[in-house]
Amino acid sequence: MKNRGLRRGWVRHIAWTGIAAGLGLTLAACTSGEERERIEALPCPAVAILGDTEKLTVYKDGGRDITDLVLRAEIDQAVTQCEYDVDDGIIYVDIAYRGTAELGPGAETRQLSVPTFIALTEVNRSVLRKEIRPLNLNFSGGSRRIEFTQTIEETRVPYVAPFDGSAYELLVGFQLTADQLELNRAEKAARR
Known part of the structure; x- marks a missing residue:
């Protein structure tokens, strides 16, 4: 038993x-x-156009006259979408931004490449990294004004719980010279 x-x-x-x-x-x-x-449900990093870098004005040979104007361009919207790879600790972020560009009387070609940047920052803190990327503009046919869209795929952002995408911000804009930045600030101040 x-x-x-x-x-x-x-x-x-x-x-x-x-x-x-x-x-x-x-x-x-x-x-x-x-x-x-x-x-x-985890959030993507925010994206924004860095103030004073949304516009680009290019003159030929350092001139400032309307006849020297080669290009005016403006970024007016930026968006992101993302995917988390928790195992590898990475957030893959796709960024897209769009805007308009207009050839000026000083333009000698219908194909231009201008520098833009993408910067990864901790929200309201320091820049973690910055990349300069070309934006190729092609004014085909007789067009003097075009709309453009630039996409940047799989930008890698670190992911370490509990810090998710909301801990970061991606900033985009034109990579400006000191003179171009000063011009943007002066134009903005004149509009106020």
Whole structure:
């Protein structure tokens, strides 16, 4: 009889282990689904156009006369979308920005490349890195004014919980010379 009790206890233990394992698998499946939903709900880093860098004015040979004007361009909107790779600790961010560009009378070509930048910052803090990227503008046909869209795919942003994408901001703009920046600030002050 004693032997039977041991066997029953052993069978009961196996049954409970099986139920617990099954329940564990069910809970694990729920947890991974919940985890997936939690990750999908994490925010992307914010994106903004850095003040005073949204406009670019290019003159030829350092002139300031309207006849020397080569190009005026403006970035007017920027957006992001992102995907988290929790295992590797990376947020992959796709950035797109758009704007307009207009050839001036001083333009000698219909294809121009102008420098833009993307900077990764901690929100309201320091710049972590900055990349200069060309924006190629092609004024085809007789067009003097065009709209452009620039996309930058899979910019890598570090992810270390509990700091998610909201801890970062991506800034875009034209990479300006000191004279171009001064001109933008002067024009902005004149409009006030």
